[in-house]
Amino acid sequence: MATPSRPHPEAAALLGRSNRLGADPRNTNYAGGNTSAKGTETDPVTGGDVELMWVKGSGGDLGTLTEGGLAVLRLDRLLALKDVYPGVEREDEMVAAFDYCLHGKGGAAPSIDTAMHGLVDAAHVDHLHPDSGIALACAADGEKLTAECFGDSVVWVPWRRPGFQLGLDIAAVKEANPRAVGCVLGGHGITAWGDTAEECERNSLHIIRTAEKFLVERGKAEPFGPVLDGYAALGGAERRERAAALAPVIRALASQDRPQVGHFTDSEVVLDFLASAEHPRLAALGTSCPDHFLRTKVRPLVLDLPPTAALDEAIARLQELHTEYREEYAAYYRRHADADSPAMRGADPAIVLIPGVGMFSFGKDKQTARVAGEFYVNAINVMRGAEAVSTYAPIEESEKFRIEYWALEEAKLQRMPKAKPLATRVALVTGAGSGIGKAIAERLVAEGACVVIADLNAENAAEVATALGGPDKAVAVTVDVTSEEQITEAFKAAVLAFGGVDLVVNNAGISISKPLLETTAKDWDLQHDIMARGSFLVSREAARVMTAQKLGGDIIYIASKNAVFAGPNNIAYSATKADQAHQVRLLAAELGEHGIRVNGVNPDGVVRGSGIFAGGWGAQRAATYGIEEEKLGEFYAQRTILKREVLPEHVANAVFALTGGDLTHTTGLHVPVDAGVAAAFLR
Structure with a gap:
């Protein structure tokens, strides 16, 4: 009992x-x-x-x-x-x-x-x-x-x-x-x-x-036939480069009807199938088991060029094939729909196969995209088994349509919970291993985004990514924002993990607080290399990805009250923050034509949970103001209009407000998160 x-x-x-x-x-x-x-x-x-x-x-x-x-x-x-x-x-x-x-x-x-x-x-x-x-x-x-x-x-x-x-x-x-x-x-x-x-x-x-x-x-030894000349898989490093270059373009194609999150795999099963002579015929037949094609659509989009084709040629051909795919899918819908059929849900592919490179799969979130890819691997295994002993013969197209557009399936889709505000958005946050960056990553994931945790400290980044739910929610990358090469690699990792990047937060930074005569050229260069140069490099790479995927995007700078307010003993830090603040205005003016919005957040006095303050900045500022370090947060709060202490999550709230959907027509804005510092009011 x-x-x-x-x-x-x-x-x-x-x-x-x-x-x-x-x-x-x-x-x-x-x-x-x-x-x-x-x-x-x-x-x-x-x-x-x-x-x-x-x-x-x-x-x-x-x-x-x-x-x-x-x-x-x-x-x-x-x-x-x-x-x-x-x-x-x-x-x-x-x-x-x-x-x-x-x-x-x-x-x-x-x-x-x-x-x-x-x-x-x-x-x-x-x-x-x-x-x-x-x-x-x-x-x-x-x-x-x-x-x-x-x-x-x-x-x-x-x-x-x-x-x-x-x-x-x-x-x-x-x-x-x-x-x-x-x-x-x-x-x-x-x-x-x-x-x-x-x-x-x-x-x-x-x-x-x-x-x-x-x-x-x-079964016979080669159910998929011999290897097609020129279609063998590229080497590992070359394959990854090609996949990263194609990922934003393919995501743009798969997101024409509605934004999608992507997943990439270059497993041996996929590469062997795409190298074979029979893969065009078999892929065109589509999947068969209802569980498969409900997630993979009736058939995949397959690039019909060898992996050695020029990148521009491959991109142009993918765009042609995508147009054909949409036309064919619409025709498939018209062939079988009747007066009671649900409306067509979208004509973009869920699976895109690139010979020699691998498979891109798409869905409303990372798990859905990953599972769609896993189901197509199942479909490849089914094709191999059927072809080994017979001929692969999936169910009739009309039956596939009956399943895909089944009233019961439509009812199940209608019962799904409403998507969160940042669903399908992919974010990359620098300095996300601690402090403000960590709080921002936590808020973005809570609102439905997939997040790349970029930090110089690999251990911290990995811990944050794991705590946020692992690879279906967040992945960690180690990056020094002063390095062009490491930033490029971070964005490659992002597009291979989630298909692209939609939202970038420039948060990485350090603070060097010294009087003018004690500030060395090395101090100045280090401060500017990390925050001014680093933000520029990250934004430039973000713009490359965002313009390629044609889905718009957001770039957020975590600047500072010091970008506006002039205080003592802070020349290197404050000048760098002013540089970042003007980057916001410059990039907002330049990138708007691509639907990319650029905004900033100006925090002040974020002591608790802050990596910068814990790294010595707190002691320096406390000495400047003649107070004990543990009372610094209270000191900052008391000098504000609201008399409230600013915490990392308050900065994260501002980032969400700028990117969560309500401020769709706002760009070039700086949002103060300082509890009210009159001297830093924007004029």
Whole structure:
């Protein structure tokens, strides 16, 4: 019996099995497939026994499934739906009926595959999307190969869109084939069953591993054909250079309908596929399994030039192919849409393949983009398996459209939470390993951005990136902003991590506080090299990327009250801040035609959490004002109009205000964040 802190034994066994199966990508793809268990529980109303089914809910992932991700349904009510089933033409209506079968509070929403699990007469059922199983499911003679591979222990079920009727089909197949432990679903995946969780898991793995062995032993050596002349992969360093040069351009193409975040991979699987003679034919056929093409679109955009082609030629050809892709996708939509179809969601590719270089994938956030790429790798594996033993034959285009523009899929998309203000935006923040830069990075990630943590201190940068959620949210780069080469490499890392850069914050800096006669030329040069020259170099590289990707952008300078206010013993620092402040005005005037806005923030007295003050600047300023260092923040607060201490997060708030969407028509502005210093009022 279940308790508030412990799931029912059958549900616990289901979770363990699901997590084990989902942890191995050979078994199923991310968020793909579903598992179930049936068992007896005490009805809290009658006190009698009630038969229940626990099944993975809509949108969950097997590898990380928890009890909250299960839908719990009464089996008697679920089976009773057979008596009111209106037929395949109206089977979508059955999904709403699942809600009336739910047992108790909470739990996940039932998925479209709930009927498959409830109608099959087995205590435990697994529905999975292994590459090996889909390879058989997508082979031209898949039914014959399934029989050859498994004999009568696994049965072929012809393609049918997921839904109530497919559940009835599988239930009938199981009943007619008592020796069978599962089935291969044409164009889709596999389903296995068992009397216990252990038996079901064993049967699932038997189907997957047997299919893998069959494809290897029965398959031909080069299913993708020989290597195309001139299409072999570039060397590692050259490949990275080419990918970084193309990334902003490709992101611009993939973002014509709406901004997208990118992901790049140059895995051996991808490079081998793109080097092969058959890759143009196979890529044009598109993916097959519904889980695949819902994330990768019906087919990828493939550059039809060798990697040795001139960069300008490759870019021009990509632009031509993108125009053709959009026209073809619109035609695909028109061929199959009817009066009830959802509106076309966009005609840009989700997958872009560059021979010799790798694959760019796109989505509404980094995880979605990365998963889309992983699904296309699954598709390559499926093509390889199918071509090894037969011919790759995905489901008909009309069926793909029915899945892609399914009313139930549209309803799921409409239920997605509203995007955060900085969703799809990629930020690079210098000096983000501590202090103000760290606070800015934290705020940008919280508002939906992906952030590159750029800092001279590699350890600090890595710690911040990890704390912010790791590579789907933030990546760390080590950069000395006085080095053109290191800045260039930082931006390459950014575009390869997220596809491009939209928002740059010039925050890196140091503070040298000395009277004029004690300030050396070395002090002056170091101060200017880091902040004036460094900001210029970072902004110049940012402008190169932003103009290439044609999505506009924001450049923010963290200047200072000292850019306006003249104080004693601070010549090097204050002059540098004035330089930065004027860079804002100059670049706002120059970059506006590209949709790039340039603004500044003028903080003052940010003592707590500040890397600059902790590095000796606090002691120097305290000595200048004749106070104890630990009272410096209080001192700064008391000299302001508002009598409030300024913290790093207050500077971060200003950065968000300038970039979060409301100030779309503002550029060349400096926002004071100093609690009110009248002498620094802008005139």
